[in-house]
Amino acid sequence: MSRLPFYLIVGFLLVIGIAMTAHRHLQFEIPWLPGEQRQVWEVEAMVTYNADDGPVAVDFALPSHQQGFRVLTENTASSGYGLAYQADEYGRRANWTIRDASGEQQLYYSAQLLVAPESQAGKQTPPELAATTPWERPYDTAANQVIERAWSRSANNATFARELILDINGEQQGENARLLLTQFDSTELIVRLLQQADVKARAVSGLVLKDGRRRQTLSSWLQVFSQDEKQWWLFNPATGERGKQDNLLLWEAGGQAVLEVEGGSDSRVTFSMLTHSQPAAAAVRNHLSDDTLLNFSIHSLPLEEQALFQTILLIPIGALVVVFLRVLVGVKTSGTFMPVLIALAFIQTTLITGLLGFLMVVAVGLVIRNYLSYLNLLLVARVSAVIITVIAIISIFSVIAYRMGLNAGLTITFFPMIILSWTIERMSILWEEEGPKEVLIQGGGSLMTAVIVYLAMNNPVVRHITFNFLGVQLILMALILLLGNYTGYRLLELRRFKPITDDESGV
Amino acid sequence: MSWLKNWTWPSRLRDRGIIGMNRRNIRYIGQYNDRRLYPLVDDKLQTKLLAQTHGVTTPALIGTVTTQFGVKHIGSMLEDCQGFVVKPAKGSGGKGILVIDKVSADGFFKPSGARLTLTDIERHVSNILSGLYSLGGSPDVAVVETLINFEDSLMAYTYEGVPDIRVIVFKGYPVMAMMRLSTAASDGKANLHQGAVGVGIDMASGHALRGVQFDRPCHRHPDTQHDLASLVVPQWDTLLNLAASCYEMTGLGYLGTDMVLDREDGPMLLELNARPGLAIQMTNGEGLRRRLDMVEHQPDGASPEERVAFSQHHFARQSELVEQPEPADA
Numbered sequence: 037m038s039r040l041p042f043y044l045i046v047g048f049l050l051v052i053g054i055a056m057t058a059h060r061h062l063q064f065e066i067p068w069l070p071g072e073q074r075q076v077w078e079v080e081a082m083v084t085y086n087a088d089d090g091p092v093a094v095d096f097a098l099p100s101h102q103q104g105f106r107v108l109t110e111n112t113a114s115s116g117y118g119l120a121y122q123a124d125e126y127g128r129r130a131n132w133t134i135r136d137a138s139g140e141q142q143l144y145y146s147a148q149l150l151v152a153p154e155s156q157a158g159k160q161t162p163p164e165l166a167a168t169t170p171w172e173r174p175y176d177t178a179a180n181q182v183i184e185r186a187w188s189r190s191a192n193n194a195t196f197a198r199e200l201i202l203d204i205n206g207e208q209q210g211e212n213a214r215l216l217l218t219q220f221d222s223t224e225l226i227v228r229l230l231q232q233a234d235v236k237a238r239a240v241s242g243l244v245l246k247d248g249r250r251r252q253t254l255s256s257w258l259q260v261f262s263q264d265e266k267q268w269w270l271f272n273p274a275t276g277e278r279g280k281q282d283n284l285l286l287w288e289a290g291g292q293a294v295l296e297v298e299g300g301s302d303s304r305v306t307f308s309m310l311t312h313s314q315p316a317a318a319a320v321r322n323h324l325s326d327d328t329l330l331n332f333s334i335h336s337l338p339l340e341e342q343a344l345f346q347t348i349l350l351i352p353i354g355a356l357v358v359v360f361l362r363v364l365v366g367v368k369t370s371g372t373f374m375p376v377l378i379a380l381a382f383i384q385t386t387l388i389t390g391l392l393g394f395l396m397v398v399a400v401g402l403v404i405r406n407y408l409s410y411l412n413l414l415l416v417a418r419v420s421a422v423i424i425t426v427i428a429i430i431s432i433f434s435v436i437a438y439r440m441g442l443n444a445g446l447t448i449t450f451f452p453m454i455i456l457s458w459t460i461e462r463m464s465i466l467w468e469e470e471g472p473k474e475v476l477i478q479g480g481g482s483l484m485t486a487v488i489v490y491l492a493m494n495n496p497v498v499r500h501i502t503f504n505f506l507g508v509q510l511i512l513m514a515l516i517l518l519l520g521n522y523t524g525y526r527l528l529e530l531r532r533f534k535p536i537t538d539d540e541s542g543v
Numbered sequence: 544m545s546w547l548k549n550w551t552w553p554s555r556l557r558d559r560g561i562i563g564m565n566r567r568n569i570r571y572i573g574q575y576n577d578r579r580l581y582p583l584v585d586d587k588l589q590t591k592l593l594a595q596t597h598g599v600t601t602p603a604l605i606g607t608v609t610t611q612f613g614v615k616h617i618g619s620m621l622e623d624c625q626g627f628v629v630k631p632a633k634g635s636g637g638k639g640i641l642v643i644d645k646v647s648a649d650g651f652f653k654p655s656g657a658r659l660t661l662t663d664i665e666r667h668v669s670n671i672l673s674g675l676y677s678l679g680g681s682p683d684v685a686v687v688e689t690l691i692n693f694e695d696s697l698m699a700y701t702y703e704g705v706p707d708i709r710v711i712v713f714k715g716y717p718v719m720a721m722m723r724l725s726t727a728a729s730d731g732k733a734n735l736h737q738g739a740v741g742v743g744i745d746m747a748s749g750h751a752l753r754g755v756q757f758d759r760p761c762h763r764h765p766d767t768q769h770d771l772a773s774l775v776v777p778q779w780d781t782l783l784n785l786a787a788s789c790y791e792m793t794g795l796g797y798l799g800t801d802m803v804l805d806r807e808d809g810p811m812l813l814e815l816n817a818r819p820g821l822a823i824q825m826t827n828g829e830g831l832r833r834r835l836d837m838v839e840h841q842p843d844g845a846s847p848e849e850r851v852a853f854s855q856h857h858f859a860r861q862s863e864l865v866e867q868p869e870p871a872d873a
Contacts, residue, residue: 536825
């Protein structure tokens with residue numbers, strides 16, 4: 037009988053599981069450990085303008101995922117306005133519209149941005165070269181001379197841009213540059229000169245993030261497209277330095293206007309910001325859910341269902357522990373997966389309260405069940421009677437605990453009552469047939485398994501990983517399949533069969 | 544490292560050919576026992592009827608109780624019996640088997656001397672019907688059989704209960720055998736984990752090889768003090784042939800057959816087990832692995848007689864037991 041299909045399935049599950057897990061980690065920055073702190077920036081933009089008593093359309097650029105930052109959540113406050121988000125190749129924009137507005141208007145937009153050093157901007161496409169507008173005299177000569185001067189001192193697009201910036205804004209500023217600057221804004225001028233030299237360039241707007249700052253404005257930055265590396269280089273238009281500072285957030289990165297107001301005047305935008313650290317898990321939860329298949333995530337569900345899934349996704353861990361303990365160790369339990377259910381109850385009750393509650397309910401239940409066996413009842417009726425007994429015991433314990441001021445006692449109601457009843461029934465039969473020793477072995481085995489399962493399921497790392505990486509479920513599946521194929525000895529068999537190996541040396 | 548002295552290494556077990564639970568479940572039970580054949584052995588009533596059609600001797604059936612209504616008639620069913628056994632048709636591990644070896648006006652007596660009333664027996668039967676002892680708690684049928692008048696020569700080796708002989712039959716070849724002797728500790732039951740003595744039996748001759756109680760070697764029956772070395776199973780060849788023919792009867796490749804020896808009728812099939820335990824390795828002081836490997840290499844289609852001859856030839860062993868002098872205080 038070939039085992040090849042079996043190993044293929046296991047291998048397939050492992051590969052898919054690991055790939056999904058790695059994808060979640062790399063693509064969404066979800067850390068392996070729950071304790072990691074992530075820095076999050078809260079940035080609020082306030083758009084103000086004076087409305088002209090009529091319909092108004094406000095078009096405002098929004099930040100996107102980019103190098104160093106990832107947008108977690110965004111909110112707007114703009115009562116009475118219609119709002120639509122748009123996204124195109126130049127970036128995302130918000131459109132506020134209103135039929136009738138007058139006087140000073142304020143619109144708010146706030147975003148949570150996760151500091152993510154590994155984050156990269158999306159695919160970068162080179163823009164079409166803008167049609168060059170002809171210079172008026174005498175600026176055309178000045179422009180040509182500036183370009184030629186910088187061109188001769190440079191080797192490629194990057195150095196050309198640097199030289200040009202230094203010629204316009206830096207120490208090498210000549211009279212040609214001064215002449216041009218009388219007519220044009222410096223960043224705008226540099227872009228125009230670069231484009232005239234067939235270098236694709238654009239001016240973008242960035243926000244320098246500093247904790248606790250208010251009334252900040254955007255600054256201009258220069259982007260030059262590198263033909264070799266097929267990506268945009270960022271230049272500081274004042275110094276000619278290349279590269280992006282870590283605290284620079286590109287608010288508008290498409291070379292478009294940041295704010296356009298139709299039907300209003302005197303528009304401006306100011307920013308306030310603050311930073312705080314938060315556990316990575318919380319940062320993960322705030323991820324915007326892009327509902328692609330690969331990003332299939334529990335986090336797109338409402339919070340209440342998420343909490344439910346957090347428990348459900350732990351059950352395979354419990355199953356793995358049970359399989360491990362039974363197949364590799366050989367622990368005897370009463371009811372195969374009863375320990376998992378008891379462990380789930382322990383999660384609600386906490387361990388000590390849970391253990392005490394479990395032992396009390398089972399002990400009292402066994403005494404009462406012992407009496408029921410004298411009544412000569414049919415099985416179903418007897419188990420039903422035990423169920424009612426268990427409910428009565430739990431109620432009485434809860435009331436007593438409450439009267440004594442022990443609120444922890446109330447959590448005893450989390451125990452699965454049907455399972456407890458069957459446990460009592462089985463233990464009772466075991467006691468009658470095999471004696472109390474076997475009850476202790478199986479009961480102890482079950483309880484020990486339940487505690488180990490509880491410790492595994494209640495571990496913050498395990499909870500974090502099972503909840504955030506669904507691929508882990510496939511890995512667990514593969515592991516359980518592999519364990520199901522194990523034909524070696526169980527740990528306890530090394531003790532059981534020990535006497536056989538003795539007489540070899542003894543006789 | 545004193546706590547390690549009760550443990551051994553996997554390699555040493557492997558050297559002795561010991562089979563673990565996992566290997567038994569996957570390699571033998573999973574591979575050779577077709578799931579749909581299980582009901583034949585899990586239901587003792589079916590096994591009994593099947594055995595009758597195949598001419599395999601089993602203890603005589605007194606009657607069955609299939610409904611709670613029928614429980615009331617158990618008294619009349621048992622009227623003329625001197626000894627009987629009540630067992631659940633789908634019980635496992637000897638659970639729910641009630642042995643009554645004496646019936647008098649005072650009531651029913653277990654081999655231990657404990658007295659039961661008719662009401663106790665009715666309660667027991669009712670429990671059986673409601674599925675208390677059956678696998679998965681499903682409703683069951685109570686089977687009442689005659690008590691076996693077991694062979695006198697074996698009387699000395701047992702306390703209260705009937706000594707039964709377990710033969711593992713693999714692909715029709717008897718591969719290993721042991722006798723289970725009930726003791727005071729096991730309450731007359733022949734379950735090794737409850738304290739019965741297991742005695743490995745030589746496949747060739749039916750002689751005792753070695754005795755084990757609670758997994759530790761023993762040379763005498765703990766209650767009767769009888770020396771185990773002198774134990775020989777009578778009609779051994781007949782018994783092996785009976786065991787081997789269970790393969791044709793059920794079609795199960797890895798089978799545990801439980802036999803008893805009756806004074807008049809000789810070897811009888813008591814029940815079959817599709818998941819026989821591994822304790823037989825302890826009582827024989829040898830693992831099953833080599834014998835099973837050997838049988839796996841045999842071609843199919845041999846007759847039961849040929850298979851028995853093969854096993855008797857290849858699995859013959861020398862007894863470890865030496866004749867013990869009578870203890871001075873006995």
